[in-house]
Amino acid sequence: MPASSKPKKSTAGIALPHGKNATINDIARLAGVSKKTVSRIINHSPLVRQDTRERVEALMREVGYVPDPLARGLAFRRSFLIGMVYDNPTAQFIVNMQYGALDALRDSGFELVVHPCDSRSPGYIDGVRRFVQQQKLHGVMLVPRVSEDQALADMLDEIGCRYTRIAALPLGEKSKMVVTHDRDGAAEAADYLQTLGHRDIAMITGPGHYRSAVERTAGFTGALANRGIELPKSRIIEAGYTFESGVAAAEKLLSAKKRPTAIFCANDEMAAGVYRVALRAGIRIPQQLSVIGYDDSPLASRLWPPLTSVRRDTRDTGRIAAAMLIQPDEGNHGTRTVASVRPHLVVRDSCQPPED
Amino acid sequence: MPASSKPKKSTAGIALPHGKNATINDIARLAGVSKKTVSRIINHSPLVRQDTRERVEALMREVGYVPDPLARGLAFRRSFLIGMVYDNPTAQFIVNMQYGALDALRDSGFELVVHPCDSRSPGYIDGVRRFVQQQKLHGVMLVPRVSEDQALADMLDEIGCRYTRIAALPLGEKSKMVVTHDRDGAAEAADYLQTLGHRDIAMITGPGHYRSAVERTAGFTGALANRGIELPKSRIIEAGYTFESGVAAAEKLLSAKKRPTAIFCANDEMAAGVYRVALRAGIRIPQQLSVIGYDDSPLASRLWPPLTSVRRDTRDTGRIAAAMLIQPDEGNHGTRTVASVRPHLVVRDSCQPPED
DNA sequence: CTGAAAGCGCTTACAG
DNA sequence: CTGAAAGCGCTTACAG
Numbered sequence: 001m002p003a004s005s006k007p008k009k010s011t012a013g014i015a016l017p018h019g020k021n022a023t024i025n026d027i028a029r030l031a032g033v034s035k036k037t038v039s040r041i042i043n044h045s046p047l048v049r050q051d052t053r054e055r056v057e058a059l060m061r062e063v064g065y066v067p068d069p070l071a072r073g074l075a076f077r078r079s080f081l082i083g084m085v086y087d088n089p090t091a092q093f094i095v096n097m098q099y100g101a102l103d104a105l106r107d108s109g110f111e112l113v114v115h116p117c118d119s120r121s122p123g124y125i126d127g128v129r130r131f132v133q134q135q136k137l138h139g140v141m142l143v144p145r146v147s148e149d150q151a152l153a154d155m156l157d158e159i160g161c162r163y164t165r166i167a168a169l170p171l172g173e174k175s176k177m178v179v180t181h182d183r184d185g186a187a188e189a190a191d192y193l194q195t196l197g198h199r200d201i202a203m204i205t206g207p208g209h210y211r212s213a214v215e216r217t218a219g220f221t222g223a224l225a226n227r228g229i230e231l232p233k234s235r236i237i238e239a240g241y242t243f244e245s246g247v248a249a250a251e252k253l254l255s256a257k258k259r260p261t262a263i264f265c266a267n268d269e270m271a272a273g274v275y276r277v278a279l280r281a282g283i284r285i286p287q288q289l290s291v292i293g294y295d296d297s298p299l300a301s302r303l304w305p306p307l308t309s310v311r312r313d314t315r316d317t318g319r320i321a322a323a324m325l326i327q328p329d330e331g332n333h334g335t336r337t338v339a340s341v342r343p344h345l346v347v348r349d350s351c352q353p354p355e356d
Numbered sequence: 357m358p359a360s361s362k363p364k365k366s367t368a369g370i371a372l373p374h375g376k377n378a379t380i381n382d383i384a385r386l387a388g389v390s391k392k393t394v395s396r397i398i399n400h401s402p403l404v405r406q407d408t409r410e411r412v413e414a415l416m417r418e419v420g421y422v423p424d425p426l427a428r429g430l431a432f433r434r435s436f437l438i439g440m441v442y443d444n445p446t447a448q449f450i451v452n453m454q455y456g457a458l459d460a461l462r463d464s465g466f467e468l469v470v471h472p473c474d475s476r477s478p479g480y481i482d483g484v485r486r487f488v489q490q491q492k493l494h495g496v497m498l499v500p501r502v503s504e505d506q507a508l509a510d511m512l513d514e515i516g517c518r519y520t521r522i523a524a525l526p527l528g529e530k531s532k533m534v535v536t537h538d539r540d541g542a543a544e545a546a547d548y549l550q551t552l553g554h555r556d557i558a559m560i561t562g563p564g565h566y567r568s569a570v571e572r573t574a575g576f577t578g579a580l581a582n583r584g585i586e587l588p589k590s591r592i593i594e595a596g597y598t599f600e601s602g603v604a605a606a607e608k609l610l611s612a613k614k615r616p617t618a619i620f621c622a623n624d625e626m627a628a629g630v631y632r633v634a635l636r637a638g639i640r641i642p643q644q645l646s647v648i649g650y651d652d653s654p655l656a657s658r659l660w661p662p663l664t665s666v667r668r669d670t671r672d673t674g675r676i677a678a679a680m681l682i683q684p685d686e687g688n689h690g691t692r693t694v695a696s697v698r699p700h701l702v703v704r705d706s707c708q709p710p711e712d
Numbered sequence: 713c714t715g716a717a718a719g720c721g722c723t724t725a726c727a728g
Numbered sequence: 729c730t731g732a733a734a735g736c737g738c739t740t741a742c743a744g
Contacts (some may be wrong), residue, residue, distance in 0.1 A: 019678050021489070023721055031482075034731045034744060039723060066490050073719030074736050079426055089684055091654075095447040098470055111437075111491060115469045116456055135378070242656055272658045298447075302599055302628045302655060304635050312699040331357050378739055390715045395739060405715060427737030430720050 014036055017022050018241040022065040029058045030063070042067050064079045079136045081108050081326055084154075085128055086143035087119045090269065096349045097143055097166075100142045100318025105190055110138065119146050124248040125155050139163055139325035141318070147171075148211045164285040164321040178321045182212050182294075185310040185343030186219030186264070189292045192308075192345055194227045198290060202235040202260035204249040204270050210241070216266045216294060235260060239243035239270055246273020254281055254289075261290060261354035266325060268300050269311055272352075275303055290351035306348035370395035378421040386419070387412045393671045399421050411701035425465060433568050435492045436466050438681055441508075442499035443475045443485055445645075446625065448653050449670055450670030453499055453522075456674025466494065468681055475502050487528075494521055495681035497674070503527075504567045520677040524571040534677045538568050538650075541699030542620070542667040545648045548701055549618045550583045553709040554646060556659045558591040560605040563703050566597070572622045572650060591616060595626055604631020610637055610640035624653045624665055627706075631659055646707035662704035673697045 022089035028035040040048050041056050073079040084101060086094055101112050115131050117124045132140060139162040146152055147165040153172055155161045168182035193201055203220055206213030221231050228284060237252060239245035246265060250273050252261060265271040271293030283289050285305060293300055320339050384391040395406050397412050429435040442450055442459060471487050473480045488496060495518040502508055503521040509528055512519045521527060524538035547558055559576055562569030577587050579635050593608060595601035602621060606629050609616060621627040627649035639645050641661060649656055652667035676695050
């Protein structure tokens with residue numbers, strides 16, 4: 001990736017080396033200041049006189065000067081790269097998170113480097129360590145479920161790498177968190193079903209070692225309990241957040257003598273599994289069975305009837321997590337509230353009051 | 357991202373600066389060679405004696421030495437970053453492509469930087485140019501539909517940036533292509549429908565300015581023509597590759613006096629739109645209507661009945677495209693065949709012979 | 713096959 | 729508020 005061949009708008013009388021991008025030396029020479037002063041301006045140091053700053057900044061714009069991140073990185077001993085570390089969520093979730101992160105990084109000089117990994121494999125923490133250290137990353141975003149792994153966070157603390165954790169509830173140091181409040185989203189689903197008149201309700205939740213699953217279950221059962229409905233153990237089935245596991249769980253629930261009139265699923269994939277089983281068994285949604293999902297993925301509106309689901313604003317979540325990493329304002333003022341993003345129920349056509 | 361705090365396995369008698377990663381100078385000193393020799397070994401130069409090479413390589417492994425990509429990048433005037441530039445395909449496609457690219461980059465020292473963009477916005481080519489030049493990217497992968505934009509490829513040629521283009525058919529310089537042969541995939545769908553006995557067939561295709569759409573249409577209609585079936589214009593509807601546009605196209609097709617007995621959709625999203633309309637209209641799939649999609653996305657198996665679809669191995673495609681970028685073997689030997697990946701039909705339950 | 717010098721484009725001390 | 733020197737960890741010419 002050699003120098004630009006598109007010539008810079010060359011100012012009258014300004015001599016720039018041809019076929020090469022301007023460097024800090026060119027700017028310094030052209031502006032008649034030392035390179036250190038230019039460096040101060042690049043790094044927004046306050047120790048530069050206002051008029052000097054303005055003159056140099058105008059010059060930089062004019063010649064299209066952008067400091068070389070490689071050279072800055074070498075001198076700083078830190079790159080201008082943000083890593084996104086994730087395990088295995090759905091494609092739409094990853095992509096939205098990336099879009100959000102990129103929203104925050106746009107025009108900041110930082111770029112996003114992706115690092116999927118397998119949190120079940122023993123060496124994955126070392127893999128992240130190598131990734132961070134070899135690339136001298138500026139920071140990393142930890143997406144669920146790796147964000148929930150305290151051992152990973154500990155490793156990053158140990159090597160002094162900044163990070164943000166996106167999780168259902170606050171974990172560890174609050175200034176590094178973006179909380180998605182899954183408990184509240186699930187509670188809203190519960191309230192909605194109760195308001196519709198459902199009493200015999202079931203939930204298909206995610207793996208017990210996912211904090212999101214635990215939170216969604218607690219939020220759902222807690223809100224129902226608040227309204228006088230206790231969910232028996234048999235009405236809560238732990239599945240694997242996958243379509244297939246949703247099918248299996250739904251088969252269990254829907255083949256029972258007495259079927260629940262509503263099922264809340266901890267994600268849309270599993271809700272699609274419920275749809276599949278209901279369709280095969282001739283159970284009509286929403287007439288005979290109300291269903292709610294979680295994620296509000298594209299799948300929710302592809303299903304028929306369109307699925308009522310808890311939306312989480314993943315793009316916004318990613319934007320906030322990335323923004324926290326590149327904010328100069330590093331000092332955690334202590335009093336700042338923890339960053340968070342709120343879920344909310346998107347009502348479509350998959351629920352109605354129970355028959356009878 | 358400071359130096360490792362996990363101490364290197366320190367060899368007896370080897371003195372490494374504490375709390376810092378080893379540098380090329382440490383290796384040179386410890387091995388008793390010049391740093392230039394170490395550099396030659398890092399860069400796989402043949403101009404090093406075999407025993408010297410082995411001795412130094414053993415030392416590098418021992419102390420866990422990895423060359424600093426920032427320093428190498430500065431000296432080379434090129435980073436160790438591969439960019440992935442994409443416009444707006446489905447989430448699963450992007451994610452699979454990323455996984456594939458990362459498969460190829462694993463342990464290569466290269467990392468993947470993502471760059472979504474909007475090919476309809478006028479400044480997008482300049483955006484890619486800045487991305488490439490500021491980061492001094494080693495190369496970029498061009499994913500459909502940006503891969504089809506000759507102006508983008510021209511810009512990259514002009515600034516001397518290496519790239520690979522993933523597209524339905526060969527475009528421009530063949531050594532930079534990964535061809536997905538969409539024509540063949542669509543032809544396979546056509547043959548299958550003809551074999552089942554369908555004669556009144558329709559197609560919902562993508563936007564005419566997508567080469568993939570053109571190729572899939574050509575492949576489908578061509579294969580049918582070969583088997584004696586001419587598709588009238590009215591049986592080919594151009595839609596937008598989206599669910600909603602698939603719904604609209606299906607409404608047109610299925611409200612006609614005489615409905616087709618089979619519909620081939622240029623992607624799964626639009627096939628889901630056909631399902632939606634058929635379900636609402638009480639048209640049973642596959643009994644009264646056969647449907648085929650393209651992509652074999654997760655959606656294909658979430659639908660009921662499970663959708664027969666043309667699979668493209670996107671992960672493999674990404675792997676090949678990234679591998680081509682980092683192969684030292686730069687000289688296009690000319691005679692090498694163009695890189696390609698073949699689609700194939702995955703038969704599920706959405707097709708059967710036409711009734712009556 | 714090997715090496716000493718200079719340089720890539722920045723920043724960090726240290727002075728003034 | 730500003731600057732000259734040294735250095736970040738590599739590689740590119742140029743010699744031998």
